[in-house]
Each structure stands twice: as C-alpha cells, then as structure tokens.
Amino acid sequence: MSRTVYVNGEFVPEEEAKISVFDRAFLMADGVYEVTSVLDGKLIDFPGHMARLHRSLNELKMKPARTDDELLAIHRELIARNDLESGMIYLQITRGAADRDFIWPTDAEPGIVLFTQAKEQVNAATAKTGLKVITVEDQRWARRDIKTVQLLFPSFAKMEAKAAGKDDAWLVTDGEVNEGTSNNAYIVKNDVIITRNLSNDILHGITRAAVLRFAREAQMKVEERAFTVEEAKAADEAFCTSASAFVTAIVEIDGATISAGEPGPIAARLREVYIDESRKTAI
Structure with missing residues (x-):
C-alpha cells in the first residue's frame, strides 16, 4: 500500500503527487524543511520544530504556507492515514512556482509538501x-x-x-x-x-x-x-x-x-x- 502524502492543500497517494517544474525549490533550492519524529504515533518536539521553521522562513524572507495549528492537524492526519507508529514526517516549504529568475517572485503562492517515513527509532x-x-x-x-x-x-x-x-x-x-x-x-x-x-x-x-x-x-x-x-x-x-x-x-x-x-x-x-x-x- 502506498503512502498518503500532502501536496499544496491535498492529501493524495504518493504516485499521484505532483509539483510544478517551476517550483523554486527544484530550480534554485529555494526552500526550507523540518523533520519531526513520530514515536508511539505521536509527535516529538513539535513546538521546537515549528519555532525553527519560522526562523528559517524569516531568514530567507519567505512566507509561511500554513499556521502552526494547521500544520499540526496535517501532521496528525498523515500519521493516521499512514498508520505511522515510529518514524518521521518531513515538511518542506518553498517560495513557490514562478518563471525562472534569480530575482524572487513577490506574488508566488508558497509550496508545501509533507510525507511520512517509517523507521524503527527506539530499537534501531x-x-x-x-x-x-x-x-x-x-x-x-x-x-x-x-x-x-x-x-x-x-x-x-x-x-x-x-x-x-x-x-x-x-x-x-x-x-x-x-x-x-x-x-x-x-x-x-x-x-x-x-x-x-x-x-x-x-x-x-x-x-x-x-x-x-x-x-x-x-x-x-x-x-x-x-x-x-x-x-x-x-x-x-x-x-x-x-x-x-x-x-x-x-x-x-x-x-x-x-x-x-x-x-x-x-x-x-x-x-x-x-x-x-x-x-x-x-x-
């Protein structure tokens, strides 16, 4: 069974997940990410990861794609849909899709992708x-x-x-x-x-x-x-x-x-x- 992932507002099977070829993370590595561990089906250090996410976004003058509460809800939904007991959730936020240019776009909608990765943590x-x-x-x-x-x-x-x-x-x-x-x-x-x-x-x-x-x-x-x-x-x-x-x-x-x-x-x-x-x- 394939994983369910979250891409720009939708939960989709990983085989159907798509992002624009003009997304600046693909063209310029213009994006940030966080990795939150899941243990016993729960999130570890989530507030800390959100605080660092905001710091990274601010340093790159990027807009947040969702509120912290919205991101928490998405993380929990991915845990439920993928029956994840132990592993990680990767969150990536990009500056969005725009025609290729070194100058940052001012009107691009931030891109957002989340996916799970199962991994034995405690007894590795x-x-x-x-x-x-x-x-x-x-x-x-x-x-x-x-x-x-x-x-x-x-x-x-x-x-x-x-x-x-x-x-x-x-x-x-x-x-x-x-x-x-x-x-x-x-x-x-x-x-x-x-x-x-x-x-x-x-x-x-x-x-x-x-x-x-x-x-x-x-x-x-x-x-x-x-x-x-x-x-x-x-x-x-x-x-x-x-x-x-x-x-x-x-x-x-x-x-x-x-x-x-x-x-x-x-x-x-x-x-x-x-x-x-x-x-x-x-x-």
Missing part, C-alpha cells in the same frame, strides 16, 4: 553498535543555521563515507568539527560533554537543545565550544543527535576507536533519558 540497530565516521572538509555555504533543502554537499560527504565502508561523515573546518552530515556532533572527555556552540556554522538542532537540557538537569557538565578532530579521536566517548537518530554513539573516527568500540555510558544514558522524556511530552 545502530543504538547498540554505534556509528563509524570519517572527517570531511566542510564545503557548505556559510548559513548552515538555516535548514534549507540545499543538501547536495552533505550527500556527497555521506557517499564518501559509504565508499570508505563507514556510516557517516563529520564536517570539519580548519581542523575543528562542525557537525555531521545530518546531525549535531559531541565528544565526552573526563565526564564533560563537549559540543560546538551555536552560530551560523551549524544547524541549531531541536534534539540538541533537548538533550543538552536533559544533561544539565541530570547535573552533567556541558561545554559548548569548538573541538578538534584530534580531541575527538582522544575522547572517552563521542555521539551525535538528530530527530531521526535521537542520541547515537560514535565508536570510530577516521579509524581511531572510541570508547572501546562500543557505545559509552553517557551516550547510552542520554539516549534513554531523551526517549523517556520525549514520550512524556509527545503530542
């Missing part, structure tokens, strides 16, 4: 094994804090990791780790959790914010600062966070084994706390 195999990553020089544009659909370089980096027989890549500038291809990056040294501070250099992760809040509430020490690849290789633990992977350990960086090659206790504890707390607040 990588939660037990951890991930192996390589480092790749970061060549993305300078506004990585805006969650745009411009994902070509992260895709290149992910493919480079796959070609090397690894799971993912950490993106690096001048020897310092920015983030993963689709996640925020962390190391642990002497029981201190270290992750890059918020700036235009990284995505302001919604899962990141929740995990750091839970860590501080549990009296864990947190430092928000840049860290080097060499620091990461010498770390006691490493992990990443994202809406699609929650908290997942990193067990190898550029061939260097981290935490005896298995998920460490802090990453494991944060994953457990994140899942437990998210279930309490899911809507």
